[in-house]
Every structure is written in structure tokens, then in C-alpha cells.
Amino acid sequence: MATTSQEKERIARAALARLMEPQDSVGLALVRAVGAVDALGVATGELATGPKLEQEISALLMDEGGPAGWPGLPASLRRWAPRIADLAPERDMATMRRLGGRVIVPGDELWPAQLADLGLQEPLCLWWRGNEQPLPTARQAVALVGSRDSTSYGASVTGDLAYSLAQRGFTVVSGGAYGIDAHAHRGALSGGTANVPTIAVMAGGVDRFYPSGNEELLRAVSNQGAVIAEVPPGSAPTRYRFLQRNRLIAAIASVTVVVEARWRSGALNTAHHAETLGRAVAAVPGSIHSANSAGCHRLLRDGGAICVTDAGEVAELAGAMGETTSDGKESLAAAHDGLCLEDLILLDALPLRSTSSIEKLTVVAGLSPEAVRAGLSRLNVLGLAVSERGTWKRANNA
């Protein structure tokens, strides 16, 4: 069977993903410079390098605002060398097929186009466990993130938001962890109307549902939605990989909502990625006595985040036009709001139980008799003042 160039690209990227940690800038620049197939050749020592390639990589790193000086390709080759013996991309791809999944790479129809916003830091490939169906665009996706040690407040708010967002057709993106992440996935699964109600972006390989306490939940996410990672099967979810993973959550969604987070929290790292990408960052307020909301308040105070209190406000940030915001709160407008100042003064001067003469109203309100008469007729039209035999009182509803 002839292998197409896209398939060769896929196999090479699957191999490189095992060789390199996420966001290995030199490795990613190498791929950008010579393509994944030749990059694998260079990384494994099968293809020679030269000063021209080094210069090209330098230029790419500089373009991305990388360090002015880098140790050169030989240092990277030494870093990659210990893992060459483990390379078996076909085996990894077979593993994904066995798990009911696949590996997708840039250029695939199913590749989420919004990941290109990561520039050089776009992942080499995605290991995807779940049904083969289009993943959401950024506008269709909202990230809900937060602490593992969520409170009952955070749990309830996250569940409500995820359910309502999923009901509106949004895909809820999160990290598959305990706490806020789990409530986000669970709420989205129960409310989902989109093809992919929720996506769990894992820090480790998707062959293992981690943490183990979320195994059932993540299995449900992979059955109805998608469980994805940029690291190959078998990769451990290390702290470094958690931090790198956060940029994918931020990049897939148009809005990152931090529901509950401590003063220092990984969720703030995700928010920072979103901000860097020019995506909207939102935070849910909470009690100032709750340490689990301190990170949210920090985001609000530092100016980067927008305060959100319901799914309508989040949907608005995601650019979903035609959605109503803040469910009818505007309709609470009191009838007094449209009154001019003189009429407001006059309304204040009108007694509620007894009645008052126009002459007396001129004194109490400090208005001329003409102004009182004109104002009373306006208030009367609005149903705020009623007259009884030439004297006036306030209407019951005023």
C-alpha cells in the first residue's frame, strides 16, 4: 500500500511527539524549517545538519520572540538522542486505533484550525480518543477551568454553567481533573446538544484515563465527546506537561472562564495563555472569605478578566450573537427611570394616603404652579399620580 505524503507527515509527527516534549521550540522550529519527515531524519541523526539549517532555526526562534542566543542544534540532538530507541510511531498509531481513536496533524480536515493561533507552539499532532467527528471552532468552544479542591459553590456554579452552555450548543473544554474540571465535563455531558458536548485535554497519554477517580467520567467524555492530548500514549502527566497542556485548552476555546481558583492556581496559567492568545478571559466572582475564589478576584482586579455570573454572559463573550444576556434583569426597570428631574421631585412630594392641593405641592416640591400642573398631567398619563376632586395623590403602584 502506497503511503501518501500526508500519511508520511502523520507518522513523522507521531514519532517526533515522542521524541520531543511539548513546546520544544527548537524541535518545532526544525519541523517548520524542513517539514516533519526531514525533521525526524535530522532528529534521529539520519540526515546531516549544517550552518544554513541552524540559521533558519535561529530566525524562526527570533520571529517568535525566543531567546537571542540558543545553544545550537547539537544540544537538542543530545536531548532527543536517549529517546530514539523508543520510537515506534506505527505501534502508537495502532494503539490509538485499538482505543477507537486516531492521530490528527495540521492539514487534516479534522484539525482544529484555531490551534494555528499558537504559531510555532502549535502542537505537532493530537492523539484523539473519541468518535471521528468535527471538533468545534473557537467560537463554538468555551473553556471552564478551576481548582481541583472545589467548594460546593464552585461545583454548583460550574455544573450550571456547563449545562447551560452545552444546552446553547457550545462545547465545554476542560482538563479532565478532579474538582471544577470534572463538574464542567459532567454538566456538559448532561446538557449537550452539540456533536462534541465536551473535550478533555489531557496532560498525559490518552490511553490512560487520569486521574483514576475520573475514569468513568472520562470514558463517558470519550464516548460522547473527545479526550485529546499532544503527548503520545503511555506518557505520564508530569507537572511540566500540565502547564503545556493549558495552552491547548486556551487555544481551542474562544473564552476561558475561571470558575474557582486559589491565589496561585494552574487555572490562572490557562487564563494567562488565553490572554496571550488574545482570547477572552472571564472569572466567576465569589465570597471574599473563600480562598477558592481568591484567584478569580485576582484576575478581575488585575484587569485581564471579565466578570461573568451566568451562561448568557459567557455566551456573549464567545461572540454568540442574538443570545440574551443576564436573563431579563433589564425588565426589572422601575417606572420612575424615565422621569425628568422635576417629575421625580413632584412624585416625591405627592402623598401616598392623603391628597395634596396644587398650591401645597408648589411649596413641598419647590416648583411653580405651572410646572406642578404640567408634571401632574405627565405623571397621570404614566399612571403614577391620580387626582381626587382637584387634589392629587400618588398612585398605588408608584
Add this chain to the structure above:
Amino acid sequence: MATTSQEKERIARAALARLMEPQDSVGLALVRAVGAVDALGVATGELATGPKLEQEISALLMDEGGPAGWPGLPASLRRWAPRIADLAPERDMATMRRLGGRVIVPGDELWPAQLADLGLQEPLCLWWRGNEQPLPTARQAVALVGSRDSTSYGASVTGDLAYSLAQRGFTVVSGGAYGIDAHAHRGALSGGTANVPTIAVMAGGVDRFYPSGNEELLRAVSNQGAVIAEVPPGSAPTRYRFLQRNRLIAAIASVTVVVEARWRSGALNTAHHAETLGRAVAAVPGSIHSANSAGCHRLLRDGGAICVTDAGEVAELAGAMGETTSDGKESLAAAHDGLCLEDLILLDALPLRSTSSIEKLTVVAGLSPEAVRAGLSRLNVLGLAVSERGTWKRANNA
């Protein structure tokens, strides 16, 4: 006894304050044009008006962004006429002396200079019940405002904020109402270190402590701080006067903090005044399930307000330099925060219980042997990695 010109000005302004409602733009422009003494003459019909005066008032109103057309001075004269019979400024001033108070006017040494920021809307005078002592500058004053129907959360937050701000030497300004206002005054009285720990700005006359349920509290405020109003003794606290009063609260303080407010609330009106004056507006976040925080969240979301969670953050907004913010939260920084990415990867790769060889670490971490050795020595110096007979493990505290 000869009456000085400043005393004549005082008497005239005391009289005008009874004739005109707060923020009577035409009346205030008239005072600005001809001085208070002559303005009183015009307002009471003792001095004639003419086209030149009308033009001057028009120009002043236009300068303040007022309406392009106004009905002319005769309309105002008709508005003021019904109250002329009640004028008795000396009696009102005697009432204030009997209450242990006074009337102050612009130009007095005790006049709060920051009220000039109100421009034409600066009050004619202030009726002040309390000890004669310097009122705070804007930088020394913080307004705490909010709903009458406060929750236990709002009560506790307001009390804590007011107490801590007063302890730091700030004057807490509020409106003397039930709920948040009362908690603000009470907290400030118990914590106060300034000459004037708290100021209650009343919508009605200061002869009566309103509402009656706050009588004891307002008496204490007048004993230790100040109870002030721009309307003369005997004036009823009408809705219109409440709205006008709010601009004084906003103008006296450098920061207006909304602690708890419903979606529609008078406190938002105060916040709006503060914003118009270029003063800082802050809001305390709360549960999104609490209707009493919806107004605060609205302020945060609409971008005008800054999120504050403790007195330190409020003090910072008031421009109190040298104050520490957010009490030591920064010190919670984990030891990992300063690590470079490679060392973070390496730390992740280090086992906690067993030990690992350098060769194995190159595979797990994806780093060259040199990088692993250099990284281990850095982590060792930081106390994050320990070696045992040539193999390495993570330190217990890492």
C-alpha cells in the same frame, strides 16, 4: 455687631438652600454669576433681572454641559416663589448652633476642598452636626455604600472593611441608612484613629436622625464624627434628595466602594457619580447566587469598577502609598516558581521514593546527559533534589 462679607455670604447661602432644591442648575448658575447675596435678592424678587444676567446664566449652564435651551429666569423665579415666605436663615443657623453644629460655605477654612470638583453642582452650603474639626481630604476618605437589605455576608464584609480602613486612619463616608451604611458607620466608629472616623451624609435635614432605627448610631456618628447635609434643618429625605445626596458621598471620598447592591440600587447611582467625577469606583464580589451582589457584579462587568477584597486593596486605590496590599499572599510562592523549564521537566522526572540513574533520567525527561547533570546540581543547590550513591531522587519538600 458688624457682619463680615463671609457671614453675609453664609446667611444668603443658608437662605438659598431652603429656596432651591439640591442641584438646581439655574439657581447655582445665578449664585455663580452674581454671588450668593445678590442671587438671594434676585430669587426673592428684590433685585431686578435683565437679558445680560440671563445670558450669563445661559453661558454657565452651557459650560457645564447643560441643556442648550432653558426656560429662562422667570420660570425659576416662579419655582422659588412659593418658598420665600418660609425663609429664616438666622433661625436655621441658630437651630444648628443649638444642635452643636454649624453651617459652612465655600471659602470657609473648614469647607472640604474636594467638593469643588463638582463644579456648578457644588452644594451651596453644608449643615454640619458634630464637633468643629477639619474634615478629611479626598485622599483620607473612602465611601462604603450598599443596599439597605444587606445580607450577613454584606454586614460582615462592610464591618471588617470599615474597621480596617478606620484603623489605617481613613474616614469612612456613607449615607446613614440601614444595612451596609449602618455597618460602615459602626465599623468605623469602633476602629477609628482619625479625628473624624466617619461621616454620614444625609438626604434630609440633620436636625432629625433618619431613619429612626439608626438614631442611636447617628447620634454616635455626630458625637465622634460628622453628620452633614446640603438641605436645611426640617427638610424631608425625599427620593430626589437621596439621589442628589449621593453625589456628595462620591465627591467627599477618593474611592467609592459598593459592598453589596442589587441589580438596581441607589448605591450604583453613587458609583456613577464617583465615575463622573473621575474618582475610583470599587466593588466587592460575592456569590453569583446572591441577588444582593448582582449590582456589584454588574459594576465589575461593565468595566467601571475595580474588584476589591480587603482594606489593603481599598487603601491602595485611595492612593495611600506604603500600605501593603493583600496581606502576604505573595509569600505563598512555591519554590518551583523560579525554575527554568528544563529544571521543571527534570524535577517532574525525579522519583519521590525510589532513586533514578542519570541515564534513566535522560530518557524520562528527554534531556541530554549533560543537561540532566547540570540540572540536578541546580536542583540540589535549591534543596529540591538529593543524591544517593550516584543515583537521584526528589527531596521531600520538593
